[in-house]
Amino acid sequence: MGDQPRRKTAEQLRSHRWFGVDDIRAFGHRSRLLQTGLSEQDFRGxxxxxxxxxxxxxxxxxxxxxxxxxxxxxxxxxxxxxxxxxxxxxxxxxxxxxxxxxxxxxxxxxxxxxxxxxxxxxxxxxxxxxxxxxxxxxxxxxxxxxxxxxxxxxxxxGNWHGKKLGSGSDVWKYHAELRAGNISQAQWKDMETGIAxxxxxxxxxxxxxxxxxxxxxxxxxxxxxxxxxxxxxxxxxxxxxxxxxxxxxxxxxxxxxxxxxxxxxxxxxxxxxxxxxxxxxxxxxxxxxxxxxxxxxxxxxxxxxxxxxxxxxxxxxxxxxxxxxxxxxxxxxxxxxxxxxxxxxxxxxxxxxxxxxxxEGAEIYNEEIIRPLDRPLQAEGGVAILRGTLAPRGAVIKTSAADPKLLAHTGPAVVFEDYNDMNARLDDPALEVTADSVLVLRQAGPQGGPGMPEWGMMPIPKKLLKQGVRDMVRLSDARMSGTSYGTCVLHVAPESHVGGPLALVRNGDLIRLDVPNRSLDLLIDPAEMEARRAAWVAPPVRYARGWTALHLQHVRQADEGCDFDFLEAGSATPEPEIH
Missing domain, CATH: 3.40.50.2300 (Response regulator)
Structure with a gap:
């Protein structure tokens, strides 16, 4: 059990500095709690x-x-x-x-x-x-x-018409069926009261x-x-x-x-x-x-x-x-x-x-839910880390929620500059997209979002849904909801907003996803990549004040945890002085 517990005394409590000493400040601290109807025995010591x-x-x-x-x-x-x-x-x-x-x-x-x-x-x-x-x-x-x-x-x-519903997961599932024309707007609306x-x-x-x-x-x-x-x-x-x-x-x-x-x-x-x-x-x-x-x-x-x-x-x-x-x-x-x-x-x-x-003594009552180690849902854990010319500092894919047939896939990029561009063009019948395409979303990372929104599970274009397509490779510097599923490559680092390789992808470029070999690559000539990098222009600053401005100045990239650089472990901030 490690070190034996040691017991503090009342005088060693941190709060003793506020309530336990006899000076003018502690007088004020105690009197203000007394004004709420508490007695000193409630808090002192x-x-x-x-x-x-x-x-x-x-x-x-x-x-x-x-x-x-x-x-x-x-x-x-x-x-x-x-x-x-x-x-x-x-x-x-x-x-x-x-x-x-x-x-x-x-x-x-x-x-x-x-x-x-x-x-x-x-x-x-x-x-x-x-x-x-x-x-x-x-x-x-x-x-x-x-x-x-x-x-x-x-x-x-959740429950709807006798079907068990799960947060998020069934929202995405049935919304795809709504867009494909397989359920009605009335059924979709009726589901709202059963899912939460x-x-x-x-x-x-x-x-x-x-x-x-x-x-x-x-x-x-x-x-x-x-x-x-x-x-x-x-x-x-x-x-x-x-x-x-x-x-x-x-x-x-x-x-x-x-x-x-x-x-x-x-x-x-x-x-x-x-x-x-x-x-x-x-x-x-x-x-x-x-x-x-x-x-x-x-x-x-x-x-x-x-x-x-x-x-x-x-x-x-x-x-x-x-x-x-x-x-x-x-x-x-x-x-x-x-x-x-x-x-x-x-x-x-x-x-x-x-x-x-x-x-000690914990028991399992349903081995279909908590599987035996020799009969897992998947032999490896649910996540893989990818690296390559598109993600030199890493990207993430949830293999357990992806179509196994797409985990080794090469296809042409269909690029959306940001979330609004995706919303405007995704269902356009003229969009040049097939089931083999790789949907690419930019400006969705820690700075580009800002805040790395859950946009990574991009919807399947409506014309593909109507053809029966329910999964395709999608690639972004965004996150996705933990309730989401699909062959979605996420957290690409560095993000497009700071000039990561994702910023350099163009429509029609071939992208190779190879999860077994943990790689993600943009298949263009290195000289072409360098030329595009040299021509890249940083996006304009969109936030000049408030919390978001502070966020943009100090947030780390996804592979570093998205914390602020000045909040990571280091020298401790001194205890407040009592004045």
Missing amino acids: KPVIGIINTWSDLSVCHAHFRTRADEVKRGVWQAGGFPVELPAHPVTEQYQKPSSMLYRNLLAMETEELARSHPCDGLVLLGGCDKTPPALVMGALSAGLPCIFVPAGPMLS RSFGTCMTAGTAATMMLAVEAMGLCLPGASSIPAADSAHPRMATSCGRRIVDMVWEDETPARLLTQASIDNAVTATMAFGGSTNAIPHLIAMARRGGFQLDLERFDAISRRVPLIANLRPNGDTFLMEDFFYAGGARAFLARLAPYLDLNARTVTGATLGENL
């Missing part, structure tokens, strides 16, 4: 637990966080702590434009600064929808205080499910917490348990620096690959690792993916099962227990025990 809550009226996946925060508080009070709720940017996946990814680093920065500037001794992080788990963990790792993550949990399975039936995150194996599982595998969740459906009565009990545990973590000084190791990071990557998780996990995990001072690059993802089988039979990789089914099959504990030969079981966790100890 107790660990102050900051509950970072990403609830909002537009954060529909987190609709239950208003009550979950109260349930966390109950646990904190039970354990002898003092809970304080600190609202934070909700990073709403469904409503923020052009991309919620533009605001991941804002939440990470806010989390760090909330923790640093307030009298917090420990943190409970309430997140789940795609960008909130990495952002909260990034900020908490930088703040360095004991922390525990409360995952939002997946929503209930409760609060909670997407119930497919999308980005939210992936990141919640990755945080648990990293050791920052209670065992099994990441897979509990949001509407299940076990979920509020888990939240209260987190409130109790964080108080002990503060007394034991269980900071991330004491808990996490390189093995913790590798465990998170391993779980992601075996889960067939979202490609979005790659930049998120790189950013999280760097905040903790650990190494993680694209090669590590590819190496782990090559040796780890994909054993979670969930959409969009499988055809039938959703996260509610995964929970009933044994959930995250059963999944990680089955994956045990590929994990470092000595890695420590927020429970005070090792990962291996947390997994």
